[in-house]
Amino acid sequence: MRAVCVLGTGLIGGSLMRAATRAGRPVWGTAASEATAAAAVADGFDVTTDTDAALARAAEADALVVVAVPLTALEPVLRRIDAVAPTCRLTDAVSVKVAVADLVAEHAPRARYVGGHPMAGTAESGWAAGDAGLFDGAAWVVAADDGLDLDVWRDVADLAWACGSRVVPAAIDEHDAAVARISHLPHLFAAVLAAVGAGDQGDDLALALSAGSFADGTRVAGTRPELVLAMCEGNRAALLGAVDDALGRLGAMRGALASTGGLAATVHAGHEARMRWSSTRDPLALPVDLHGDDVFAELRELGRRGDVVEPPKE
Amino acid sequence: MRAVCVLGTGLIGGSLMRAATRAGRPVWGTAASEATAAAAVADGFDVTTDTDAALARAAEADALVVVAVPLTALEPVLRRIDAVAPTCRLTDAVSVKVAVADLVAEHAPRARYVGGHPMAGTAESGWAAGDAGLFDGAAWVVAADDGLDLDVWRDVADLAWACGSRVVPAAIDEHDAAVARISHLPHLFAAVLAAVGAGDQGDDLALALSAGSFADGTRVAGTRPELVLAMCEGNRAALLGAVDDALGRLGAMRGALASTGGLAATVHAGHEARMRWSSTRDPLALPVDLHGDDVFAELRELGRRGDVVEPPKE
Numbered sequence: 016m017r018a019v020c021v022l023g024t025g026l027i028g029g030s031l032m033r034a035a036t037r038a039g040r041p042v043w044g045t046a047a048s049e050a051t052a053a054a055a056v057a058d059g060f061d062v063t064t065d066t067d068a069a070l071a072r073a074a075e076a077d078a079l080v081v082v083a084v085p086l087t088a089l090e091p092v093l094r095r096i097d098a099v100a101p102t103c104r105l106t107d108a109v110s111v112k113v114a115v116a117d118l119v120a121e122h123a124p125r126a127r128y129v130g131g132h133p134m135a136g137t138a139e140s141g142w143a144a145g146d147a148g149l150f151d152g153a154a155w156v157v158a159a160d161d162g163l164d165l166d167v168w169r170d171v172a173d174l175a176w177a178c179g180s181r182v183v184p185a186a187i188d189e190h191d192a193a194v195a196r197i198s199h200l201p202h203l204f205a206a207v208l209a210a211v212g213a214g215d216q217g218d219d220l221a222l223a224l225s226a227g228s229f230a231d232g233t234r235v236a237g238t239r240p241e242l243v244l245a246m247c248e249g250n251r252a253a254l255l256g257a258v259d260d261a262l263g264r265l266g267a268m269r270g271a272l273a274s275t276g277g278l279a280a281t282v283h284a285g286h287e288a289r290m291r292w293s294s295t296r297d298p299l300a301l302p303v304d305l306h307g308d309d310v311f312a313e314l315r316e317l318g319r320r321g322d323v324v325e326p327p328k329e
Numbered sequence: 330m331r332a333v334c335v336l337g338t339g340l341i342g343g344s345l346m347r348a349a350t351r352a353g354r355p356v357w358g359t360a361a362s363e364a365t366a367a368a369a370v371a372d373g374f375d376v377t378t379d380t381d382a383a384l385a386r387a388a389e390a391d392a393l394v395v396v397a398v399p400l401t402a403l404e405p406v407l408r409r410i411d412a413v414a415p416t417c418r419l420t421d422a423v424s425v426k427v428a429v430a431d432l433v434a435e436h437a438p439r440a441r442y443v444g445g446h447p448m449a450g451t452a453e454s455g456w457a458a459g460d461a462g463l464f465d466g467a468a469w470v471v472a473a474d475d476g477l478d479l480d481v482w483r484d485v486a487d488l489a490w491a492c493g494s495r496v497v498p499a500a501i502d503e504h505d506a507a508v509a510r511i512s513h514l515p516h517l518f519a520a521v522l523a524a525v526g527a528g529d530q531g532d533d534l535a536l537a538l539s540a541g542s543f544a545d546g547t548r549v550a551g552t553r554p555e556l557v558l559a560m561c562e563g564n565r566a567a568l569l570g571a572v573d574d575a576l577g578r579l580g581a582m583r584g585a586l587a588s589t590g591g592l593a594a595t596v597h598a599g600h601e602a603r604m605r606w607s608s609t610r611d612p613l614a615l616p617v618d619l620h621g622d623d624v625f626a627e628l629r630e631l632g633r634r635g636d637v638v639e640p641p642k643e
Contacts, residue, residue: 134538154538185534193535197526201542203592204522206599207578211571212511213602219635220499221507222609224448224468228515228549229606235542236603240596251590257525258583264521265579269572276565278517282554285520288527289550292543295536321533 016040017104017170018078020069022092024051024062026136027108028083029145031178032060037147038177041076045069047084051142058142066095074100079170081131082107086114086249093122101125104164106171108133110194111250112158112187129167130158130187132194133180140242151179154323159184159314169305172324181298181323184314188253195253200261202235202243203254209233300325330354331418331484332392334383336406338365338376340450341422342397343459345492346374351461352491355390359383361398365456372456380409388414393484395445396421400428400563407436415439418478420485422447424508425564426472426501443481444472444501446508447494454556465493468637473498473628483619486638495612495637498628502567509567514575516549516557517568523547614639 019035021028021044028044032055035042043061046052055062063069073080080103084092089109096103105126109115112130119128135153137144155175157168172182185193212221212229235243247254268281299322303314317324333349335342335358342358346369349356357375360366369376377383387394394417398406403423410417419440423429426444433442449467451458469489471482486496499507526535526543549557561568582595613636617628631638 134540154540156538183534183537189534190538193538196528197535197539197543200525201522201546203579203582203595203599204518204546205542205603206595207575207582208515208518209599209602209606210578210595211514211574213605214510218633219605219609220497220503220633221511222606223497223612223632223635223637224470224504224507225511225606225609226448226468228519229511231545231548232515232518233599233603233606234545236599237607238600240593240600243596244592247592247596248590251586255583255586258579258586260528261521261525262576262579262583264524265517265572265576268517268521269569269576272565272569272572276562278558278561279554281517281520281524282557282561285517285523285547285550286552286554288523289519289547291527291533292523292536292539292547293551295533295539298537318537319532319534321537323537 017173018042018073018076019174020044020073020078020080021083022066022069022080023047023083024055024142025083026140026144026149027133028081029055029142030135030147030149031081031083031108031133032062033145033147034150034178035174036060040177043069043072046142054142066092067099070095070099070103073103077104079104079106079167079174081174082109085109085245086111087245089115089118090122093118096126097123102127104167104170105129106131106167106174110246112156112190114249116158116187127164127167129163129171131171131175132156132190133175133178148179150175153180154183155180156183156185156190158187158190159311159318160186161311163311165305165310176326181300182326183318183323185318186315189315189319191250191253192256195250195257196260199247199250199254200257202238202247203258204261205233205236209236295321298323331487332356332387332390333488334358334387334392334394335397336380336383336394337361337397338369338456339397340454340458340463341447342395343369343456344449344461344463345395345397345422345447346376347459347461348464348492349488350374354491357383357386360456368456380406381413384409384413384417387417391418393418393420393481393488395488396423399423399559400425401559403429403432404436407432410440411437416441418481418484419443420445420481420488424560426470426504428563430472430501441478441481443477443485445485445489446470446504447489447492462493464489467494468497469494470497470499470504472501472504473625473632474500475625477625479619479624490640495614496640497637498632500629503629503633505564505567506570509564509571510574513561513564513568514571516552516561517572518575519547519550523550609635612637
C-alpha cells in the first residue's frame with residue numbers, strides 16, 4: 016500500500032490527507048504556514064512546513080507525491096522536488112492540466128509525473144474545511160497521454176479509488192477543453208446573466224420578478240470572485256475556444272431572432288444537449304487491462320465515451 | 330366580492346378557477362374542447378365551451394373577465410368579447426404585455442382592460458395540472474400605465490391577493506423588458522450552454538465531467554421546447570434588447586480574456602449583481618392610496634424599487 020506525501024493543506028490537500036488516512040494509507044504532508052501545520056498536527060496529522068524533509072521522506076519511502084497548491088504557487092514547489100526527490104512518483108490536484116505539465120517539464124523534468132484532477136470542491140477553503148468524504152463519488156481525471164509511466168498511472172488511479180472517486184482517463188488538452196466548457200464557461204455565463212438581469216442600478220423590477228430560471232442560471236455568480244478568477248484565468252487558451260463557440264451560437268441565434276423571429280434551432284439543440292447530459296449521469300465502469308503499448312489510447316477512448324475505469328476486484 | 334369569468338382552462342386558467350373558488354369568489358369559465366369542459370365539470374367547476382354564453386353572463390354580473398389562452402389564440406377570443414361584453418372589466422394572464430395590449434386595442438377597444446401576469450408555472454400543462462396553490466407567494470404583475478381604469482386595477486389586484494400572490498405594478502413595456510432579461514434570456518443561455526458543453530456527438534468527456542455549475546446553468550434547457558419557443562418568440566422585440574446587452578458584455582469579456590487574460594470586470598460585476606438579486610428576495614409590502622391622478626406613476630416607482638403593494642387591511 017503506497018504511502019502518500021501531500022504538498023499543500025488547503026481544501027483539496029487537507030481533504031486528501033483525511034481521505035487517504037481513512038483508506039489506511041501512510042500519509043504525511045506540508046503546510047505553507049506554521050499555524051496551519053499546527054492545526055493539522057492538532058487534528059492528528061503528520062504535517063510540517065519543512066518541504067525538503069517531507070520530500071526526502073517521500074524519496075526514501077518511494078511514496079506518491081501529490082502537489083495540492085494553487086497553480087500560481089507551483090514553481091517553487093517543483094524546484095524543491097527536483098532538488099530533493101527528482102525522480103519521485105508525482106501527481107497533482109490542480110484544475111488545469113496543460114499548464115501544470117509544462118511547469119513540471121521545465122522545473123522537475125525527471126519526476127515520474129502523471130497529472131490528476133479530483134473534481135470536487137465546496138464554497139469553503141482552508142485546512143479546517145477539509146473532509147475525508149469530499150471525493151466520494153466525484154470524477155477524478157487521470158492524465159492518459161502516450162508515454163506516461165504506467166506504474167505511476169496505477170498509483171494515481173489507486174489513490175483516486177481509495178478516496179471513493181470514479182477514475183476518468185483523458186488527454187490533458189482534452190481535459191482542459193472539457194472543463195472550460197462545463198465549468199469555467201458556466202461561471203462566466205452566470206456572471207453575464209446576473210449582470211444583464213440586474214440591469215441599471217436603481218431599477219430592481221427585473222430582479223424582483225425573477226424566479227427559478229434566473230436563480231439557477233446565476234447561482235455560481237455567488238462564488239467568491241477570486242476563486243472564479245483563479246480557475247478561469249489559469250485555463251485561458253481552452254476557455255477562449257469555449258467562449259468563441261458560445262459567441263458563435265449566440266450570434267446565430269441573434270440573427271435568427273432578428274430576421275425570422277425563430278429560435279427553434281437554438282432551443283431544440285439545447286434540449287437535445289441537456290438530454291444527452293442526463294444520459295451521462297450514471298457512467299459505466301469498465302475493466303481495463305493496464306498493460307501494453309496501446310493502453311493510453313484505449314483509456315482516452317473510454318473517457319471520451321463518458322465511461323470510467325473499473326477498480327480492480329478485491 | 331366580484332365574480333370572475335376565466336376564458337381558458339390550461340395550467341394557468343385552471344389554477345385560477347381553483348384559487349378564486351378557494352377564495353370564495355363566484356367563478357365560471359370556458360374550455361376550448363368538450364373533453365376539457367367535461368373534466369372541469371366533473372371536478373365541480375362551472376365550465377362550458379360556449380364562450381358567448383359565458384361572456385353574456387359576465388356582462389350581466391359585471392364580472393372580471395380573465396383571458397388565459399395562449400397569445401396565438403387571443404384574437405378570436407377578443408372578437409367575441411367585443412361582440413358580447415364590449416365594455417367588460419378585462420385582464421389576462423399571458424406572459425407578455427405589450428403584444429396583448431396591442432391586440433386588445435385592435436379587437437376589443439371598448440373593454441376596460443388592465444393587463445396582468447401571474448408569474449407562476451410548472452413543467453406541467455392542462456386542466457388536470459391545475460392547482461389552487463399555484464399562485465401562493467408568486468409575483469403577479471399588474472399593468473400600471475397612465476390612463477388605465479383604476480377601478481379595474483383594484484379588481485385585478487384584489488384577485489391577485491385573493492389567489493395568494495404579491496402585487497407588482499409595472500409599465501407594460503418595462504414588464505416585457507424585465508421578463509426578457511430574467512426569464513427568456515436565461516432559457517436561451519441554458520440552451521447555448523448545454524450545446525457548448527455537449528460539443529461534438531460521440532465525445533461525452535465534457536458532459537461526464539460536469540458538476541453543479543453546468544447542471545444548474547442548463548437546467549431549464551430541459552423544458553419542453555414548444556413552451557420555451559412560445560414564451561420567447563412572443564417577446565421578440567424586448568428579447569432582442571436583452572440578447573444584445575448579453576452579447577455586448579460577452580464580447581467585452583472575450584476581448585479582455587484574449588488581450589490581458591483578465592476576467593475581473595466580468596466576474597465582479599456578476600457577483601455584485603447576484604448579491605443585489607439576493608437582496609430582492611424579501612420585498613417590502615407598502616401601502617398605496619389607490620386614488621388620484623399620480624397613482625400610476627407612484628405604483629411604477631414602487632415596482633422599480635422591487636417593492637410590492639400591500640393588500641388592504643381586513
